[in-house]
Amino acid sequence: MVKLVGQIIENRPIEEGTFEMIVAVPPTFSYLPGQFLHVRVADSYDPLLRRPLSIAWAASGRFGLIYRVSGRGMTMLSRKRSGESLDFLGPLGQPYPLRTDRPRAFLVGGGIGVPPLLGLAEALSEKGISVTAVIGAQTKDGLLLLDRLQPFGKLLVATDDGSVGFAGTAVQCLEERFGSGGERPQESVIYACGPLPMLRALDELAQRWRIPGYLSVEESMACGVGACLSCVVLRRGGPGESGRPQVVRTCVEGPVFASGELLWEAWEQPKWWEDTEETPT
Amino acid sequence: MVKLVGQIIENRPIEEGTFEMIVAVPPTFSYLPGQFLHVRVADSYDPLLRRPLSIAWAASGRFGLIYRVSGRGMTMLSRKRSGESLDFLGPLGQPYPLRTDRPRAFLVGGGIGVPPLLGLAEALSEKGISVTAVIGAQTKDGLLLLDRLQPFGKLLVATDDGSVGFAGTAVQCLEERFGSGGERPQESVIYACGPLPMLRALDELAQRWRIPGYLSVEESMACGVGACLSCVVLRRGGPGESGRPQVVRTCVEGPVFASGELLWEAWEQPKWWEDTEETPT
Amino acid sequence: MQDAEGQPVGSPRLITQLGPWQLRSPILAASGCFGYGREYAAYLPLQRLGGIVTKGTSLKPRLGDLPPRMVETPAGMLNAIGLQNPGIETVIQAELPFLHRYGVPVIVNLYGTTPEEYAELAARLDGVEGVWGIELNISCPNVAAGGILFGQSPILARQVTEAAKRATHLPVMVKLSPNVTSIVEIARAVEDGGADLISLTNTFRGMAIDLHRRRPVLGNLSGGLSGPAIRPLALQLVWEVAGTVQIPVVGIGGIVSGDDAAAFLMAGASAVQVGTAQFIDPTACVRIADELEATMNREGFAQIADMVGAARQ
Amino acid sequence: MQDAEGQPVGSPRLITQLGPWQLRSPILAASGCFGYGREYAAYLPLQRLGGIVTKGTSLKPRLGDLPPRMVETPAGMLNAIGLQNPGIETVIQAELPFLHRYGVPVIVNLYGTTPEEYAELAARLDGVEGVWGIELNISCPNVAAGGILFGQSPILARQVTEAAKRATHLPVMVKLSPNVTSIVEIARAVEDGGADLISLTNTFRGMAIDLHRRRPVLGNLSGGLSGPAIRPLALQLVWEVAGTVQIPVVGIGGIVSGDDAAAFLMAGASAVQVGTAQFIDPTACVRIADELEATMNREGFAQIADMVGAARQ
Numbered sequence A, B: 001m002v003k004l005v006g007q008i009i010e011n012r013p014i015e016e017g018t019f020e021m022i023v024a025v026p027p028t029f030s031y032l033p034g035q036f037l038h039v040r041v042a043d044s045y046d047p048l049l050r051r052p053l054s055i056a057w058a059a060s061g062r063f064g065l066i067y068r069v070s071g072r073g074m075t076m077l078s079r080k081r082s083g084e085s086l087d088f089l090g091p092l093g094q095p096y097p098l099r100t101d102r103p104r105a106f107l108v109g110g111g112i113g114v115p116p117l118l119g120l121a122e123a124l125s126e127k128g129i130s131v132t133a134v135i136g137a138q139t140k141d142g143l144l145l146l147d148r149l150q151p152f153g154k155l156l157v158a159t160d161d162g163s164v165g166f167a168g169t170a171v172q173c174l175e176e177r178f179g180s181g182g183e184r185p186q187e188s189v190i191y192a193c194g195p196l197p198m199l200r201a202l203d204e205l206a207q208r209w210r211i212p213g214y215l216s217v218e219e220s221m222a223c224g225v226g227a228c229l230s231c232v233v234l235r236r237g238g239p240g241e242s243g244r245p246q247v248v249r250t251c252v253e254g255p256v257f258a259s260g261e262l263l264w265e266a267w268e269q270p271k272w273w274e275d276t277e278e279t280p281t
Numbered sequence C, D: 001m002q003d004a005e006g007q008p009v010g011s012p013r014l015i016t017q018l019g020p021w022q023l024r025s026p027i028l029a030a031s032g033c034f035g036y037g038r039e040y041a042a043y044l045p046l047q048r049l050g051g052i053v054t055k056g057t058s059l060k061p062r063l064g065d066l067p068p069r070m071v072e073t074p075a076g077m078l079n080a081i082g083l084q085n086p087g088i089e090t091v092i093q094a095e096l097p098f099l100h101r102y103g104v105p106v107i108v109n110l111y112g113t114t115p116e117e118y119a120e121l122a123a124r125l126d127g128v129e130g131v132w133g134i135e136l137n138i139s140c141p142n143v144a145a146g147g148i149l150f151g152q153s154p155i156l157a158r159q160v161t162e163a164a165k166r167a168t169h170l171p172v173m174v175k176l177s178p179n180v181t182s183i184v185e186i187a188r189a190v191e192d193g194g195a196d197l198i199s200l201t202n203t204f205r206g207m208a209i210d211l212h213r214r215r216p217v218l219g220n221l222s223g224g225l226s227g228p229a230i231r232p233l234a235l236q237l238v239w240e241v242a243g244t245v246q247i248p249v250v251g252i253g254g255i256v257s258g259d260d261a262a263a264f265l266m267a268g269a270s271a272v273q274v275g276t277a278q279f280i281d282p283t284a285c286v287r288i289a290d291e292l293e294a295t296m297n298r299e300g301f302a303q304i305a306d307m308v309g310a311a312r313q
Ligand SMILES: Cc1cc2nc3c(=O)[nH]c(=O)nc-3n(C[C@H](O)[C@H](O)[C@H](O)COP(=O)(O)OP(=O)(O)OC[C@H]3O[C@@H](n4cnc5c(N)ncnc54)[C@H](O)[C@@H]3O)c2cc1C
Pocket: A036, A047, A049, A050, A051, A052, A053, A054, A055, A066, A067, A068, A069, A070, A071, A072, A073, A074, A075, A112, A115, A116, A217, A218, A219, A220, A221, A255, D071, D072
């Protein structure tokens, strides 16, 4: 948890609309897969805020960010050149727990959720876990980082339009593997990062098959360090808290949450939030 | 008066803290010395507005801007690289009249007012006018474009601290020339661009010696094209207007005004502006 | 699209019913940011605009405020022009005929220091060729008398509206000030006073300080804030007013793109005005219209009317 | 500079008399932007701050507003946190002792739905170790009851102030809402009610629309605008209030640099609070203090007090 300035070594498109930035940092820099940086993209105050970006990978003295050039912030980031400096906070947030008690890990990534799985795949495979990456996208062109994940284990690919691999979502693809008996739930752990609908579907799948799951959630962040309470989600209360839901910060208690932990309905059901004066918390 | 996009050919420091940007434009592009462009420096809305910059020179298919990297806007401009495009409006405003009825021209520049004098010196010398550039600055290091002006005629240099050339202001330097009889007022025209105090002093000098003078004024501009009424100054009314002062726009009726035309007191004396309901204009 | 004379008129999908007016586009040029149209005629086809709201015009000519009149702020600008204008007679004689040639709807923005002055101005414009309506500026922060004072009191706002309505057959749009505790109260008063349309918002009162000169930057000390900085504030006001009055609302404040315009329409505005964006991009009013059409395509709206209030369901 | 324990305390030139308090710096952390200090302790030396205004605290815990709670706007951000907080008891037991260790002045920002609740909160803090004062938040735009309502009525604003003053010996700072017709009227009411200091401004009510979902972005629909976008508006309000009341004024709104802080001081504020800037730069409160000292050198001010109101002469 520090404010740092690194030097950009490289910043270039690696796939259509997606950039990789490599940044030099002191060799003491280390992170755990799933953690993110809060990055300043402009000197100006428009855009105003930092942007959260997962660390895709790190090696001694450098790390990589992989980002889709979508909005204005990412466009500005993509204009930075090697030699310029990058102002960032981090590593921030809770990483994926590296479970070694089960031999097989399924890393499910959708859209721009794939980058953090890269470092995770490496870390897990180093620990002797058999890694299967399940990468989904709408079409063939949206699939990210296949070649970079390949070395760490198996690769399953899903496209909504069936243009390559499984025809359907990454979650349906995984469902099919368990359903067909091709994979054993009791030996498996699921790690995921991607859009909300994907995470919800995976959460349901993981609970149904009783597979431990770890889901990385993306919420809009202002401070990134837990001070502003912008990025909250509702977490089911544990038995010790007599089951009362808790408001937790994606940037500090997350972005990785365990399957079964989150009250997804909170995104839709104002009742959890309304009349909080009345709610006995 | 058009909105154009040119391609930046070069953008680099030419002197300490001063950049020259060379921009490629269609060969039909032409301007008159004293005119300016209204330049977009950022894609973002902070800074919000365009920046007025004099055209320093133009040749077939290209022109040059010379600017001091002072505030945020100019810093952003200095970061643009060759190959990128420049979004500008112009040429805008009234140029310096090229007076051929008098043989000698004194081009007085202070601080960042020197750039427009470059193209002016060239145009006047092409018309057979004998050009003397009088360049002033606080110290030696602030003197701009001496080498570039040299080819077009004589060069007088003034520094406040006397570190080089005449010890004093450019205006005092000029005063001394006329006072000593070294130059003939009745054969001379003064052209100037620089800070307000310099212009006021020159205006006084020109009127006292009965020398025609043309002064380029810098006011904050929003639209740059005459629509917003931000950039106004007060002009003395001509006889036909029964002497009533007129509010004129620096961007349209200026930036070049004739000596004797402006009511400098208007900057200090609210009475010209107050109770305008009462003022019979 | 072209009209009978081969002039571009824009897509038929942008046609907008704004109260009594059928306009070619929901994008109008805002008062004070488009002069009387002359300056921008070289940059964009005026006939493609939904309309032009002129610079604020008073009975007598006004020199306006002491310079400096403008200072840039983060994503915004402060202005204190002080309603410099040549007076209604000169405007009618020398300015409006130019605009009339383009056939673009002209709405004359009016400023007075008493309800009677507003009435006199409104009456004077009745029947003037090319004038489609008037906009009462009861919200200028940069003049000592009148202006914002009328916009900050429901009673005065209503009086000014009634006075103008009685004096003219032209549709009357009343332009509100954001510097009030309850915009809804003022909007209701103006509606009760007979306004045909409400436009909002005028600028927000603001200040910048010159550290070196140790005084406020602007000659007038205070100025009015405009530009993208105020967009979320203006959107909120439009949301509140459109949920309150029955007459159409015209949204103004920081609009620089088609998406921005769409946000105001979805909040309940029937059309919008574009001001400061013109200074950044002199083609803004037409570019924004084109972008708005792209937004309609992307978000599945067949016509402007379908977007109006779409975020209120 | 260091204190007896070798901790950095900043330049003596930054020492600021703010009403009853002598502070090490005129830069305080604004409520809701610094939590209860824990999160930023790793990024800056807390003892260098002029003070920390805590997150808004209520009698009972509050879950706050439905997400999304934040959306970026040009040079600003809208938030609708809805005063999520663990309640006054937990704050006193679990949060304040942490801050007390740093010796940094703590001002507890309080939120209630009735004058009695404010009084109860104020009384509860009386004598709590490390608490230098309270700030009454009568200006939160993101809660249904209380909050901004008190800040929009002179009578209610005065009642809340009086209730709190009667209940505690602590100095009472009252934080005003900008969403009023006359800030001066509210400021006077609060001064008459016995407030020791006035702080302003809280956020401006604003909205952003999600075009795709066809509804306002924020769970709470509206939110409060903060950041550089509002700086000229906040400066204007400070100018008006400092010209009206005798009690010290604390300026808040979009301050991101030492020059910005200087502008508020010159407009008449005796100190400032920094909010949103912390999110962009977690060292902001200390960096701004250092920059302010550079500004003082450049502009020729020997001490903070000399800058206060310097642009008003
Ligand atoms: C913990 C975390 C890790 C992330 N890791 C990556 C990554 O490795 N690669 C990558 O490409 N993207 C990642 N994202 C998403 C990334 O932060 C957004 O794509 C980015 O903020 C978009 O900024 P923009 O200015 O280009 O887009 P705009 O849409 O212009 O942004 C406008 C605002 O919305 C917010 N925003 C937009 N999209 C998202 C989003 N998906 N999640 C959260 N806030 C958003 C922005 O922060 C900003 O405040 C991550 C998000 C989070 C929360």
